[in-house]
Amino acid sequence: MNLLTAQAPIRVPRSGKGLALGIWRFLVVALVLMLSLGFTQLAVAQAEPDREMRTAAPSISADQWRQVRSGETDANFRDSRFDSNYNLINSSGETWRQLRNRWVSPFGLIAIGGMIAVIALFYFIVGRKRLDEPRTGRKLFRWSLLMRSLHWTVATLFITLALTGLNLLFGKFVFRTLFGDAVWAWMISASKVLHNYLGPIFGVLLVVLLISLLKDNIPKKHDWVWFKKGGGLVGKGHVDAGFANGGEKAWYWLLASVGLIVVASGFVLDFPNYGQGRDTMQWANIIHAIGALGLTAVSIGHIYIGTLGTEGSIEGMTTGYVDETWAKEHHNLWYEEVKDQAMSEEEMAAQKTGSNSGGASATKPS
Incomplete structure (x- = not known):
């Protein structure tokens, strides 16, 4: 089972390889630039370790805090946001903190940890889903180089964002205790820079991927039967x-x-x-955290099924080809459509030789 799906295989020019290579080059350059930004910020922070202390507010009495919270401010009061009527202390900020720390973070950790535990239990009890019949050695083309490059790019960005997001949310309870403040400061700063700069790139490429894969993901009647039978786990x-x-x-x-x-x-x-105010930012943070934690939990199951959990699934996304037996057992309706295109290893080698000599190779469109 692959991470996502694509269209039926046809022949396209070899220019897809050049486009895929261009995408990878762009991503490498972008990553280098983002890492340089992160290290620059760290260098500045290390050069002026007392900067934050010099700009910190002086000691404030309890009466002054109560005055700020109640809204009774004088001409010396300054808000921290332009064109905003919020007090320095506001109830909505406390509500956001309580939601994030008491509900979102704990239940997100439970969801991710629970998914890992369920997968481990399933693996030790049921084991890997192996093919029922021997492999034929004949291959069917399933994923083009362009689609594989796009898939792995989006997947890599997803995992990077998930790890940096988890570090921002939970890392202080683990890494700060293990490695101390210096290492923890570097980790949190690097995580913040990577998360902030890779996020928009992931968003754009995700939209491109979803548009490319829309046609083959339209729900059909047989999909409901697939769910009722648990993907083949229920019944014969x-x-x-x-x-x-x-x-x-x-x-x-x-x-x-x-x-x-x-x-x-x-x-x-x-x-x-x-122009968004604090309330908007706070709700965006809660929505972002809930959605991201939920996707991370589900993605763990998806990654397991597409790699260790199912024999032959990852081959399509690494080589572009799947064995005839795998296609027949897991995607029988698609197999019936393309079974006459199955090729032996010798035929594939001959086709590759012809492609390298200047001919067109079998690929899928983006």
């Missing part, structure tokens, strides 16, 4: 599936709904200079 025999089965379509539409909500809320947080 294989369940019908086209190029994308019910589980892959569910993951697609989860990304197309919750994923885009996470991206949109992330843009609100990433660009606070477009």
Whole structure:
């Protein structure tokens, strides 16, 4: 089972390889620039370790705090945001803090930890889903180089954002205790820079990927049967599936709904200079955290099924080809459409030789 789905295989010019290479080069340059920004910020912070202390507010009495909270301010009061009527201390900020620390963070950790525990238990009890029949050695083309490059780029960005987000949310309880303030300061600063700068890139590429894969993810009647039979775990025999089965379509539409909500809320947080107030930023933060934690939990199950959990699934996304037996067992409706295109290793080698000599190779469109 692959991370996402694509269209039926046809032939396109070799220019897709050049485009994929261009995408990778762009991403490498962008990553280098973002890392340089992170190290620059760290260098400045280390050069002036007392800067924050010099600009900190002097000691304030309890009466003054009560005055600020109640709104009874004088001409010396200055708010921290332009054109804002919020007090320095406001109830909405405390509500946000309570929601984030008492509900979102704990239950997000439970969701992710619970998913890992369920997968581990399933693996030790049921084991890996192996092919029922021997491999034929004949291959069917499933993923083009361009689609594989786009898939792995989005997947890599997703994992990076998930790890940096988890570090921002929970890292202080683990790494600060283990490594001390100096290492923890570097980790949190680097995580913040990576998360803020990679997020928009992920959002744009996710939209491109979703548009490219829309056609094969339209729900069909047999998808409901796929869910009722638990993807083949309930009852006997294989369940019908086209190029994308019910589980892959569910993951697609989860990304197309919750994923885009996470991206949109992330843009609100990433660009606070477009007039949004504190209340908007606070709710965007809560929505972003809930959606991101939920997607991270589900993605762990998805990654397991597409790699260790199912024999032959990851081959399509690494080589572009899948074995005939795998296609017949997991995507039988698609197999019936393309079974006459199956090739042996010798035929594939001959086709590759012809492609390198200047001919067109079999690839899927983006």
